[in-house]
């Protein structure tokens with residue numbers, strides 16, 4: 001084993017120290033020192049962390065690079081394939097984050113079950129015992145013969161065993177439990193995460209093995225550990241959804257081999273995850289009659305339009321600083337929208353608590369939700385329901401103008417397909433041809449839209 005020396009380096013300025021301290025001696029940043037390894041490359045060729053820097057790389061022209069024609073594994077979970085951009089790329093590293101209990105392990109076990117029918121695969125568990133995995137597999141009705149299982153958290157041993165087994169696809173559940181012997185810090189710690197992931201990534205790239213890593217998320221909903229984890233991998237997916245609803249959304253936030261913001265829809269059932277291939281209306285709650293504060297919008301993240309319900313509740317506030325709470329939307333955006341509503345719509349909410357919720361655990365990050373959000377707020381404030389047959393989308397600018405959004409036509413067609421009869425949309429999104437069954441109201445300014453709700 002090569003001699004490896006541990007040092008502490010500052011995340012902010014890169015200065016190195018032999019010992020940890022709370023403050024960096026160079027740049028004075030607090031809490032920025034993390035354990036790293038310092039070693040000369042030739043001293044450690046045997047160690048997987050450092051091997052692979054062989055000096056035989058050559059400069060070549062781009063055309064000469066050979067590409068494996070069949071370079072994707074189709075997982076047969078159609079929604080996962082779609083989010084990955086058409087299957088799992090050979091030698092790629094995919095990180096899947098999500099709340100505990102959302103179904104990451106279930107998703108990956110089902111993926112392996114399907115992939116292992118054609119290629120050898122390995123499931124490395126650091127969290128659950130082989131018995132637990134086996135129990136889950138039984139519940140899912142998976143034939144476990146093809147799936148190899150390893151309960152191990154020591155990354156050097158994982159790589160050694162992987163080299164022996166030589167699987168094409170490996171699942172690591174989860175990276176937070178994996179540790180390397182070259183660092184003394186505890187598993188899950190930033191330095192451990194970075195080093196062990198680096199080793200696994202290098203192994204994947206060298207051998208052409210596809211790697212699926214499970215990552216935990218923090219309370220704020222981002223992947224635990226440093227951003228570097230997201231830089232090191234090829235694809236970052238988030239598995240989200242409301243724990244109380246059976247629907248789950250798989251979302252790509254980074255993808256070197258496909259489009260980002262593509263969504264995959266799943267339903268968690270008794271017998272595992274099922275893909276939902278026609279999801280456009282699953283996020284609507286079915287009210288018998290129209291209720292105030294509820295509105296339907298059409299979002300389009302990725303390549304499919306989705307009908308989603310936005311609900312607002314506006315209620316007189318006893319607080320000096322009334323609350324602005326959003327679930328599934330950005331909170332700062334709401335504050336901004338309320339200011340626009342006051343200035344350009346003449347409706348004030350300074351003494352009201354405003355709660356906005358996107359139904360079904362869906363998260364909308366595009367500005368097309370601006371106008372529906374405001375109209376639902378007005379509807380709740382005035383306790384005046386909007387017609388059930390209405391869809392609304394559009395971005396609201398700070399000057400009170402309604403700005404166009406992309407793929408307006410697709411959204412309108414989707415709404416028409418589901419029987420909606422009225423639409424309030426930005427004037428610039430007005431389709432040239434009439435859309436069957438849809439009465440379109442084009443608005444240029446927020447005040448026009450507000451007048452419509454009168």
Ligand code: TYD
Nearest residue numbers: 100101102103104105106268269270271272
């Ligand atoms: P799991 O995959 O263990 O979540 P994670 O790895 O993200 O923590 O999923 C656990 C949840 O899924 C658990 O609350 C039970 C539920 N579940 C089902 O509803 N049906 C099933 O068939 C399985 C296996 C799990």
Ligand code: MG
Nearest residue numbers: 104105127173
């Ligand atoms: Mg799990």
